[in-house]
Amino acid sequence: MSEIGLYSILIAMFLAAYSSFTAVVGIKKRRGEMIASAENAAVAVFGLLSLASVALIYALVTRDFQIEYVAKYTSRSLSTVYTLAAFYAGQKGSLLFWGWLLSLYTAIVIFQNRRKNRKLLPWVLAVMMAIDFFFVVLMVFVTNPFERLPYMPLDGQGLNPMLQNPGMIFHPPTLFLGYVGFTVPFAFALAALITGQLGDDWIKTTRKWTIISWLFLTAGNLLGMEWAYVELGWGGYWAWDPVENASFMPWIVGTAYLHSVMIQEKRDMLKVWNMVLILLTFLLTIFGTFITRSGLIASVHSFGESSLGWMFLAFLVVTLIISVGLLIYRLPDLRSKNQLDSLLSRESSFLYNNLLFVGIAFAVFWGTLFPIISEAARGVKITVGPPFYNAVITPIALTLLFLMGVCPLIAWRKTTLKNFGKKILFPTVVSAAGAALLYVLQIRSLLVLITLALCIFVSINLFLEFFNGMRTRHTLLQEGYLRALWNLVARNKRRYGGHIVHFGVVLLFMAMSGTAFNTEKQITVNKGESFKIKQYLLKYEGLSEYPTAGKERTVATLTVFNDNHKVGVLSPEKALFRGQENPTTEVAIHMTLKEDLYVILAGYGKDWATFKVLVNPLVVWLWIGGGIMALGTVIVMLPDRRKRKQSISKDTRAEAI
Amino acid sequence: MNATCRPKSAAVLLIIFTVLFIPAIKAFALTAGEITKGFTCTCGCNMLVSACEGSMECAPAKEITDQVAQMIETGQSKEEIIQYFVNTKGEQILAAPTKKGFNLTAWILPFLAIILGAGGIYLFIDKCLISGKDTDDESKDSDKKQVYEGKYLDLFKKELKDFEL
Numbered sequence: 081m082s083e084i085g086l087y088s089i090l091i092a093m094f095l096a097a098y099s100s101f102t103a104v105v106g107i108k109k110r111r112g113e114m115i116a117s118a119e120n121a122a123v124a125v126f127g128l129l130s131l132a133s134v135a136l137i138y139a140l141v142t143r144d145f146q147i148e149y150v151a152k153y154t155s156r157s158l159s160t161v162y163t164l165a166a167f168y169a170g171q172k173g174s175l176l177f178w179g180w181l182l183s184l185y186t187a188i189v190i191f192q193n194r195r196k197n198r199k200l201l202p203w204v205l206a207v208m209m210a211i212d213f214f215f216v217v218l219m220v221f222v223t224n225p226f227e228r229l230p231y232m233p234l235d236g237q238g239l240n241p242m243l244q245n246p247g248m249i250f251h252p253p254t255l256f257l258g259y260v261g262f263t264v265p266f267a268f269a270l271a272a273l274i275t276g277q278l279g280d281d282w283i284k285t286t287r288k289w290t291i292i293s294w295l296f297l298t299a300g301n302l303l304g305m306e307w308a309y310v311e312l313g314w315g316g317y318w319a320w321d322p323v324e325n326a327s328f329m330p331w332i333v334g335t336a337y338l339h340s341v342m343i344q345e346k347r348d349m350l351k352v353w354n355m356v357l358i359l360l361t362f363l364l365t366i367f368g369t370f371i372t373r374s375g376l377i378a379s380v381h382s383f384g385e386s387s388l389g390w391m392f393l394a395f396l397v398v399t400l401i402i403s404v405g406l407l408i409y410r411l412p413d414l415r416s417k418n419q420l421d422s423l424l425s426r427e428s429s430f431l432y433n434n435l436l437f438v439g440i441a442f443a444v445f446w447g448t449l450f451p452i453i454s455e456a457a458r459g460v461k462i463t464v465g466p467p468f469y470n471a472v473i474t475p476i477a478l479t480l481l482f483l484m485g486v487c488p489l490i491a492w493r494k495t496t497l498k499n500f501g502k503k504i505l506f507p508t509v510v511s512a513a514g515a516a517l518l519y520v521l522q523i524r525s526l527l528v529l530i531t532l533a534l535c536i537f538v539s540i541n542l543f544l545e546f547f548n549g550m551r552t553r554h555t556l557l558q559e560g561y562l563r564a565l566w567n568l569v570a571r572n573k574r575r576y577g578g579h580i581v582h583f584g585v586v587l588l589f590m591a592m593s594g595t596a597f598n599t600e601k602q603i604t605v606n607k608g609e610s611f612k613i614k615q616y617l618l619k620y621e622g623l624s625e626y627p628t629a630g631k632e633r634t635v636a637t638l639t640v641f642n643d644n645h646k647v648g649v650l651s652p653e654k655a656l657f658r659g660q661e662n663p664t665t666e667v668a669i670h671m672t673l674k675e676d677l678y679v680i681l682a683g684y685g686k687d688w689a690t691f692k693v694l695v696n697p698l699v700v701w702l703w704i705g706g707g708i709m710a711l712g713t714v715i716v717m718l719p720d721r722r723k724r725k726q727s728i729s730k731d732t733r734a735e736a737i
Numbered sequence: 738m739n740a741t742c743r744p745k746s747a748a749v750l751l752i753i754f755t756v757l758f759i760p761a762i763k764a765f766a767l768t769a770g771e772i773t774k775g776f777t778c779t780c781g782c783n784m785l786v787s788a789c790e791g792s793m794e795c796a797p798a799k800e801i802t803d804q805v806a807q808m809i810e811t812g813q814s815k816e817e818i819i820q821y822f823v824n825t826k827g828e829q830i831l832a833a834p835t836k837k838g839f840n841l842t843a844w845i846l847p848f849l850a851i852i853l854g855a856g857g858i859y860l861f862i863d864k865c866l867i868s869g870k871d872t873d874d875e876s877k878d879s880d881k882k883q884v885y886e887g888k889y890l891d892l893f894k895k896e897l898k899d900f901e902l
Contacts, residue, residue, distance in 0.1 A: 314788035321783055419865035435854045443847035450843045458839055463777040465832035472847050
């Protein structure tokens with residue numbers, strides 16, 4: 081089976097090159113059959129990479145330890161679900177997964193555009209297949225997932241214990257789906273630059289691709305946060321690790337693009353800027369891969385030092401040169417027809433939010449690279465960690481939050497200061513009053529008060545958007561309130577779906593402000609003894625040790641009381657996986673809407689145990705906020721029945737004519 | 738109160754609340770955790786000492802925390818403890834660059850970039866407004882312009898063509 085996989089990627093490499101080359105020749109020579117052949121080749125690449133993926137999964141499941149990748153990432157005791165997840169756990173498998181996803185996306189793009197965008201598609205195909213060719217070349221010559229060992233080990237090394245968490249099943253594929261997804265708008269953008277078809281077509285075609293990719297990247301980052309929170313056992317969810325930064329940067333620039341592209345759709349402006357943003361988003365996904373694969377920057381996530389990173393750097397440089405070259409070449413054609421009418425307009429506010437989004441991306445990029453720059457400039461190694469990012473990003477992010485509240489208040493084209501003042505008055509007064517109330521309720525951190533006041537400010541504006549729209553429909557169309565709300569959202573899914581996403585973001589900010597009130601305690605207790613943290617009383621009942629299929633578990637049992645009411649039993653544990661020297665920590669969490677009681681078993685003896693206990697306020701709102709963001713994004717993407725009807729009737733009329 | 742006064746009143750209210758809240762920042766007693774939150778673990782995980790110690794049973798992280806706790810007990814100040822660790826383990830133990838010398842660029846550049854970007858946006862919008870105004874002015878005497886263009890445009894294009902040749 082592994083031979084099938086090996087030959088599949090080998091043939092896929094030739095076919096990807098053929099597809100990319102033939103598509104270009106087909107356009108140049110105006111030969112439709114060559115373009116059709118290129119499309120068929122691309123679909124064949126998808127078939128072959130699917131076959132290679134199945135071959136690798138088969139080798140993993142059947143424990144073919146003679147394949148180096150299988151021996152390194154699985155063992156006989158590894159459960160089936162994590163054996164399947166091992167497909168993308170290592171460098172080689174993840175590259176195959178990336179290449180396969182890209183070929184799948186290419187096949188979908190071909191299918192979607194078989195009757196439209198015919199001028200753009202061959203170039204889109206050429207770009208996507210060229211990128212896939214790069215990945216398959218790496219698989220064939222540098223990191224062959226089917227590489228065989230000269231001997232057959234009795235057992236494999238097994239999957240890193242930290243990766244044996246449900247997060248491993250969802251987080252990496254979701255991130256990959258987002259990362260690879262941004263290749264589609266990138267390819268369309270390049271195709272538009274090459275062909276000079278710089279209108280809105282490529283943007284409209286790739287709108288859903290961009291939103292879906294963004295959704296996956298959002299979900300991937302949030303799932304990563306959840307995984308870090310429950311698995312790493314330090315009570316936090318975001319550590320500004322270089323690899324976290326690598327997935328955050330394309331997300332934030334992609335977010336800027338999603339906003340600014342609306343200006344192009346509505347006012348035919350910012351064409352150059354939108355091009356820059358989408359090219360940058362893709363380049364940042366490759367930059368992230370470079371960081372992860374090169375071992376250049378120390379990270380808890382990295383795949384270790386390898387020559388692969390430098391190949392990604394070369395690929396990044398070539399792509400950057402091509403992108404910038406094409407952009408400069410087409411600059412005169414990208415001039416906007418319309419112009420901004422005022423400093424205070426919806427369009428201008430989008431420019432301001434774009435500035436802040438890109439500013440955050442730059443700050444993260446700069447912080448990620450600064451250790452290398454410092455070493456090169458001063459010869460001194462330094463670290464850029466959470467204190468830096470928290471200090472630099474927080475003020476920019478809070479300004480962005482403020483803009484998020486202000487934007488819906490500003491009209492397109494122009495708003496007078498007087499009008500703006502009228503609209504902003506009520507939310508400002510209410511949020512200031514809210515902050516005062518919080519102060520009275522003993523919240524004494526200035527930063528938290530500002531954050532929560534801004535959260536109130538944005539929430540009120542969002543609420544008013546829904547309320548005013550609903551009331552207008554109720555008054556004018558005599559619809560019931562719920563019906564009016566439903567129709568309001570259904571008839572403008574982009575606008576109100578966007579507002580729902582923004583409300584999810586507000587909840588994220590609110591949850592993050594809770595970190596200012598984290599409480600921590602480390603204590604050693606004997607069996608039967610109790611200890612307190614805030615209003616919680618924890619009684620240590622004892623330890624139990626027992627083996628399972630893949631590990632030895634040592635589980636502590638704690639009965640938890642909240643203000644003298646029993647709320648449950650927590651079981652933090654240490655697990656020693658087979659073949660590992662050090663045990664890993666499995667935290668136990670009692671989760672409520674108000675706060676999480678987070679317990680780590682730090683050490684233990686015959687009759688005693690040491691616990692590290694944290695009370696982390698508002699954490700659950702991160703996951704709720706993430707869910708609301710996903711819901712809003714899905715609403716944004718839902719097809720518009722009215723538009724579809726219009727386009728159908730237009731088609732019918734066209735056919736009739 | 739008339740409508741124009743309301744935004745001003747709101748702004749004044751906001752300032753009052755902000756000023757009231759500033760004294761809310763309070764001082765904390767020195768703890769080992771407070772100092773180790775500013776240190777990166779030396780085990781190579783790239784995490785903070787406080788985070789690494791909790792998650793990985795890291796020996797270097799524990800050693801640093803114990804040493805910090807001991808130094809606090811002997812009455813050393815935060816600055817002295819930090820300086821001791823920088824001297825013994827190098828600047829990379831600090832989780833953030835210092836705010837002096839070359840490291841200052843790490844702190845300043847992101848904000849400088851945003852300020853420059855804001856300046857760029859201002860100039861861009863300003864240019865748009867000026868050209869928009871010009872267009873308005875031009876449209877007032879558009880008839881005159883059309884006559885002018887009609888008369889000289891062909892001549893101009895011809896001359897330009899000759900010049901390029």
